Amino acid sequence: MTVLARARDLSRRFHGATALDGVSLDIRAGEVLGLLGPNGAGKSTLINVMTGLLRPGSGSVELCGGDPRSEATRRVIGVTPQETGLPETWRVAELVDFVSAHFPDPVDRTELLDRFDLVSLADRQAGGLSGGQQRRVAVALAFVGRPRLVFLDEPTTGLDVDARRALWEGIRSFHAEGGAVLLTSHYIEEVEALADRVVVMDRGRIIADGGIAEIRGRVRLKRVTLTDPVLPELIGVTSIERDADRAHLLTNDAGALVRELVTAGASFTDIEIESASLEDAFLAITGHRRAT
Numbered sequence: 001m002t003v004l005a006r007a008r009d010l011s012r013r014f015h016g017a018t019a020l021d022g023v024s025l026d027i028r029a030g031e032v033l034g035l036l037g038p039n040g041a042g043k044s045t046l047i048n049v050m051t052g053l054l055r056p057g058s059g060s061v062e063l064c065g066g067d068p069r070s071e072a073t074r075r076v077i078g079v080t081p082q083e084t085g086l087p088e089t090w091r092v093a094e095l096v097d098f099v100s101a102h103f104p105d106p107v108d109r110t111e112l113l114d115r116f117d118l119v120s121l122a123d124r125q126a127g128g129l130s131g132g133q134q135r136r137v138a139v140a141l142a143f144v145g146r147p148r149l150v151f152l153d154e155p156t157t158g159l160d161v162d163a164r165r166a167l168w169e170g171i172r173s174f175h176a177e178g179g180a181v182l183l184t185s186h187y188i189e190e191v192e193a194l195a196d197r198v199v200v201m202d203r204g205r206i207i208a209d210g211g212i213a214e215i216r217g218r219v220r221l222k223r224v225t226l227t228d229p230v231l232p233e234l235i236g237v238t239s240i241e242r243d244a245d246r247a248h249l250l251t252n253d254a255g256a257l258v259r260e261l262v263t264a265g266a267s268f269t270d271i272e273i274e275s276a277s278l279e280d281a282f283l284a285i286t287g288h289r290r291a292t
């Protein structure tokens with residue numbers, strides 16, 4: 001499959017702190033790649049280096065065979081950085097027209113606004129929009145130039161459920177037409193809903209890369225949920241979380257755990273065993289508590 005973006009052995013330090021430490025990554029045509037990692041893992045730095053906004057300390061990046069810093073190469077990608085500042089007095093329609101003027105074959109304005117559920121905001125000034133509405137406009141602008149590959153850094157942070165769903169639909173229809181996307185997210189269910197492939201970063205390195213089922217399978221965790229439990233000391237339990245009267249135990253061997261509970265005479269009223277979620281797998285791989 002065609003490789004649209006190729007990063008090789010990227011490293012980048014900021015004042016002595018390592019943000020990227022030997023990262024190599026290919027993004028292929030037509031795939032949606034979810035980039036996960038805890039705060040400070042290096043996700044934004046990777047996007048900024050891959051899109052030519054930041055120079056790597058060492059290593060190389062090729063976008064569609066070209067240099068990400070060249071204008072011609074940049075026309076084939078779309079980017080929504082984590083922080084976006086829209087000019088406050090400009091109306092949404094004017095912003096779309098302005099960005100469109102930089103591309104040879106832009107998406108029709110009405111079609112774009114419709115795709116991202118922004119038609120009703122077309123005549124509103126950007127400065128008067130809510131944070132979530134501004135975010136949706138900023139994401140939509142990444143798609144104006146009919147890019148082959150779009151980089152979205154936390155596209156749905158701060159959006160309510162409906163706005164997030166509208167944005168997901170916009171990303172899905174781009175994907176259905178063959179577009180490729182790299183997106184970072186703190187919402188694991190977002191990556192689960194949109195991505196074909198998941199890359200997990202931690203401390204500037206890629207520590208897992210695969211399909212969602214594969215990443216889940218890499219840690220053969222089961223989630224065992226018990227109601228009203230009085231638990232003995234347990235062996236082989238990766239973590240225990242409690243919410244109200246339920247306890248969620250993560251383990252590599254649910255059978256052994258159940259036998260241990262029964263042998264120890266532990267009391268509980270209900271038991272449920274399910275496969276680990278992507279979030280469980282992510283936490284197990286990084287060793288961090290939450291993807292915040």
Ligand SMILES: Nc1ncnc2c1ncn2[C@@H]1O[C@H](COP(=O)(O)OP(=O)(O)OP(=O)(O)O)[C@@H](O)[C@H]1O
Pocket residue numbers: 014015017018019037038039040041042043044045046292
């Ligand atoms: N411009 C900068 N100046 C100094 N340090 C920086 C700069 N940009 C990033 N860093 C540092 O590099 C590391 C990686 O940061 P980065 O923003 O890439 O992580 P991230 O995975 O995107 O985190 P988050 O999920 O919080 O957005 C962090 O330690 C961060 O403090």
